[in-house]
């Protein structure tokens with residue numbers, strides 16, 4: 001049977017999109033709807049599950065199956081769905097508060113179990129829906145509704161947290177770079193296992209410009225390091241800077257002045273956990289002297305068995321061993337007696 | 341010469357250190373008695389701590405069993421025979437022994453060290469100081485006798501001592517003239533790979549049996565004839581086991597995958613242990629990272645068209661509250677099992693209570709009605725959890741199934757059904773019957789007010805559900821005032837309508853109308869039934885009805901309550917069902933409450949029934 005040819009329009013619902021005008025969520029929705037037809041999936045086999053927060057309205061706007069669940073639990077809902085319906089393509093949409101504050105526990109456990117699902121983590125470093133409190137990714141000193149004197153909560157580096165939770169696919173992208181976003185969405189979909197996509201998303205109402213150094217033309221090239229498999233780490237306004245590994249110590253080199261050739265630079269390898277650990281920890285405040293650029297792209301990928309597959313194997317093994325369950329035998333047990 | 345007495349029923353309590361194999365001894369005697377044809381009811385009493393120090397009162401493990409030639413409905417108020425392996429076992433249980441009862445004591449467990457651990461004053465040994473004169477005491481050095489019968493077996497002293505429980509079991513088999521065959525079979529199976537242990541245990545058991553014949557101070561033997569039971573096939577079953585099997589049966593009958601997600605908690609974990617053995621039935625068990633993940637993953641599974649079930653005890657149920665609300669907004673099937681224990685907070689994890697009824701009925705934000713059913717006995721767990729699954733799927737709603745520590749761990753013979761005899765459960769996944777251009781309406785309802793179960797993978801029925809209030813029929817987000825009120829009322833009416841699909845309430849025993857009706861629910865069934873029967877034998881006008889459906893109530897309940905002068909509601913809580921009954925039927929019911937973490941005794945219930953009957957006598 002020929003697969004139905006779908007277009008981005010087929011993924012648009014009749015619901016009014018209710019995000020604030022100018023919110024980064026619009027771009028992400030658009031890119032997701034754009035790549036969907038290219039993924040070779042049937043619409044009825046796609047499920048979007050979200051928690052609570054601005055980003056979690058997402059499923060209402062995707063004409064697939066969807067559930068807008070409760071705060072922090074999308075990851076757990078998805079686990080149960082994927083465990084029982086492994087053939088479905090399951091997408092989790094969550095925010096920084098939803099996934100790392102109230103839902104932190106489920107996130108780390110989903111990652112270690114490595115269900116084959118995709119997590120779109122919209123990080124805007126703020127609580128938007130509740131109108132502007134600092135979040136677990138807000139930087140120290142963040143002045144928000146609940147922190148008039150500045151936040152004293154040390155923030156998570158989401159990718160470092162997820163790597164620590166044995167994530168098998170880690171990528172970072174941004175709302176303002178549609179091409180990159182689409183590429184990463186496709187990579188995430190291809191990965192067998194949990195893919196965690198951290199998407200920098202601008203909340204123009206409560207945290208405008210939180211990522212502008214990475215997203216705006218004037219600074220993007222210098223501050224954002226776009227990594228590609230087997231390619232050297234190069235950045236800078238004119239691609240004049242590179243990163244070299246001195247043992248395990250990363251060093252920024254000036255390609256013009258230091259006379260370093262690109263082959264001597266750190267060559268990106270998604271499969272190298274040690275390198276990924278160093279790369280993911282490029283998380284300095286861009287205002288800090290001598291800081292490293294923030295990496296974007298697929299930072300780490302590993303192949304590991306998925307929970308739902310291991311479960312299916314055990315089920316098959318149990319049947320091979322004991323035969324298909326016989327209810328009458330189960331009801332009877334091992335110690336039955338009869339009264340005549 | 342030993343003499344033999346005939347008895348209608350006997351309560352034996354085995355007690356000793358948790359390492360003494362007490363539970364095994366009790367279970368073996370239970371199986372043998374059941375096979376013989378006695379009616380039986382049992383209850384284990386585990387220490388609260390896993391590794392309580394040996395020999396201490398905190399470390400006492402007990403197993404009470406009540407068997408007879410008559411109908412047996414409870415593990416018994418007090419015991420006729422107390423078998424104790426050490427001083428702590430005696431001290432912890434002596435108050436439960438009937439006057440004139442028999443004590444079989446392992447005298448080696450009453451040395452200075454054990455007496456000290458059991459907190460007897462220095463120099464006091466109850467076996468020797470005459471304090472037990474009102475009982476028939478058999479002090480036997482079981483340790484020494486076991487060791488000497490196993491001398492030359494090549495086993496270490498420690499290993500030999502592990503067979504002491506078999507010596508005791510043999511002796512008790514002798515007392516009640518029971519065959520050792522089924523235990524021998526069990527031992528052969530259990531120690532398949534260690535024939536030397538089979539031999540030692542059988543030898544110790546036989547030594548115990550023959551010791552009865554040769555004992556110098558003669559022991560009485562008893563005859564407890566087989567009970568007259570309905571014809572049919574029986575097995576012995578514990579409540580948690582019955583719950584697990586009930587879930588498997590329901591899933592199998594509906595042709596759905598069972599997804600059981602839970603987080604370890606006493607006293608519900610045994611359901612998980614049992615279910616995890618049945619993967620060949622398509623049962624998927626999921627030990628979640630916490631209680632919330634357990635229920636929300638079950639909701640995910642239900643969304644996908646599976647039978648999603650979660651279980652816990654009170655504290656865990658409290659954590660699940662928000663998600664129960666989600667499930668009822670989504671109108672998806674979900675079974676929530678609460679094996680109740682003493683509360684609040686951590687409360688009394690290993691003790692029993694019925695104090696989570698109001699939590700099940702009301703413990704959520706907003707107007708959030710769900711169906712609630714409860715089991716009355718260990719085997720009734722099978723039937724009622726099966727009913728919970730049926731209601732959940734046929735009415736697209738979360739359903740609470742309430743059990744408690746008492747019936748979860750208690751056991752009784754069960755006349756088990758054949759698979760073919762089980763009620764059919766109708767699962768109707770939505771099919772795409774849309775006309776071109778027609779939009780799917782996920783919240784369109786049938787005449788039961790139930791919406792369709794449209795599962796992912798069904799082409800053309802793609803739709804979104806969520807916890808936000810939704811517009812009637814379309815399911816779209818709606819903040820309209822009129823719509824919200826309508827939806828709240830619809831969700832309530834949907835639950836109320838379940839009353840049309842459950843059995844009418846019956847009077848369990850006693851007159852159909854009259855002076856006193858005792859209305860119970862849950863695990864108090866056996867003791868209320870026994871007490872009511874005894875009260876009637878004394879000439880009192882007492883009837884007993886027991887609720888299995890707590891929300892909605894059976895349609896005829898109100899009419900039944902009007903047929904009696906007084907309604908007595910005994911509960912192992914501070915009065916919960918009574919609040920609901922008073923609220924719903926404006927009936928001045930009387931409560932009788934016990935909140936001690938232990939079940940009602942038949943005697944205290946009978947006393948209450950009698951007192952009340954005296955008062956309402958014309």
Ligand code: SF4
Pocket residue numbers: 018019020022023024025054055124128129202203204205206
């Ligand atoms: S509050 Fe912020 S994140 Fe939320 S919709 Fe508005 S702009 Fe977007």
